[in-house]
Every structure is written in structure tokens, then in C-alpha cells.
Amino acid sequence: DQGRAVWAYKTGGRAVREGAAAALLGTPAALTAFLTTELPVARAEDNRFAVLSSLSGAGRSVQQTASAALSAGDEAVAAFLRDGFAAPVLEDLRVSVFSALDNGGTAMKREASKALNTNTKESLETFLRTTQHTAQQEDEQAAVFAILSTASPEVKKYAERALTDGSPAAIRLFLSSGQHIARARDEETATIEQLVEIVEREGKRAKLTTDKAVAFSARAKEAAEKAKIAALEAAAEAKAAQQDVRKSAAAANNAA
Structure with missing residues (x-):
């Protein structure tokens, strides 16, 4: 009996170990009572604790099967722990x-696909x-x-840097994040280049306008000079004509 109690202590859960330890330190009657009546109860308690402890990290299929076993009683819980978990575990693995x-x-x-096949x-x-990480x-x-x-350009630089490093x-x-930062820098560079193009284009347009204004001013000045000369010539001609009229009038008076 002591050998059975020691084995129960080594292989059991918390409730079984506590009961076995007390029985081994007690009387022969206590040892017999443990092996005949207390051990099944303690083992059932440990089994239920083991199933409940596994639920938090289990998949959906395991959770459903374990919950059904807990509701069905101690025998169902023991059966689940023996081999009843195998099929739902496989199903949860397949789902993942x-x-x-x-x-x-x-x-x-x-x-x-290889793993599923x-x-x-x-x-x-x-x-x-492991394999999913290397595949990723x-x-x-x-x-x-x-x-x-x-x-x-910037995206290429960042990509080549990552590939040269080679680490996951x-x-x-x-x-x-790197590709997005690189794209932002490319867009910033493109924006600056666009601004430079606009400034250069507007500068050329302003220069053309200035050149046209200068040319127009020169033509206006030339026209003004010509108008001035024409006015002087007209004044001279008018003065000459006036003198001719006076000469004609004087000649007429003399003839009379």
C-alpha cells in the first residue's frame, strides 16, 4: 500500500500529493482509506483543475470539448485527459x-499547404x-x-539598405515604416523641385514681360522723337508759309 501511495504522490496533482503525504505519515488505516476512497476523489479534483487550467490558452475546439467533459462528470474529464483532447487539438492546429x-x-x-496535407x-x-516564420x-x-x-530614389535607397542588412x-x-518615410522624402523632394520649376518659369515670364516693356518703351520714345521732329518741321513750314503770304500781300500793295 505504501508503494501505491508513493507512486500516487509522484504522479498526482496537488490534491493527490497532499492526500498521499498525509496518508504516508498516518496510520495504516489512514493509508487504506486514502487508497480506497480519498484517492479517486483527489484525482478527480486534480483532473478538473488540469482541464480548467488549459481552457485559457486552448483553441475553440478544445474549449468546447473540455467544457462538455466538465459538464458530463469525472469519468468524462478523465477520458478527455487520457486521449479525448487529441482530436480537438488537431482541429485547432488545422484552424491556425x-x-x-x-x-x-x-x-x-x-x-x-504542405503541413495541412x-x-x-x-x-x-x-x-x-518554426516554418511559418521562415516562410514569412x-x-x-x-x-x-x-x-x-x-x-x-529614396524608396530604392531604403529598400537596398534593408536587403543589404538581410535580417528579418x-x-x-x-x-x-521605412518605405513610408522614404516615400514622404521623395514627395518632399518632388515638391521642392516643382517649386524651383515654378520659380524659374515665373522668372523667365517676368523677364520676358520686362523685355517687352523695355522694347515698348523704346518704341514709344522713338515715336515721341519722331512726333517732335514732325511738329518742328510743321512749325517751320507754317512759318515759311506765313512769310510767303506776307510777301504776296506786300507785292500786291506795291502793284496797286
């Missing part, structure tokens, strides 16, 4: 892999623990190359 398949890039879809707990867990890195690097193929952190930083 399908989620990665639906939302991932080319590499992610490829590796997720193998359809073992090990293949699905391996994908979720491959997809992110491909995304950087795609951006680089049509990149503006550098690639992810470029995709999450």
Missing part, C-alpha cells in the same frame, strides 16, 4: 494553419512553431524586391 494560409504570401501558402500533430506544430521572412523579402522594382528585423522595419 488555415488562417496562415488565407492571410499569407506565396511562401506561407506553400508551407501551410501531411495532417499530423507534429507537422502542424512544426509549421506553427521569405514573403517579406519578396515584397521588398517587388517594391524595389518600381521604387523612387531590417526587412520588417522597411515594410512597416
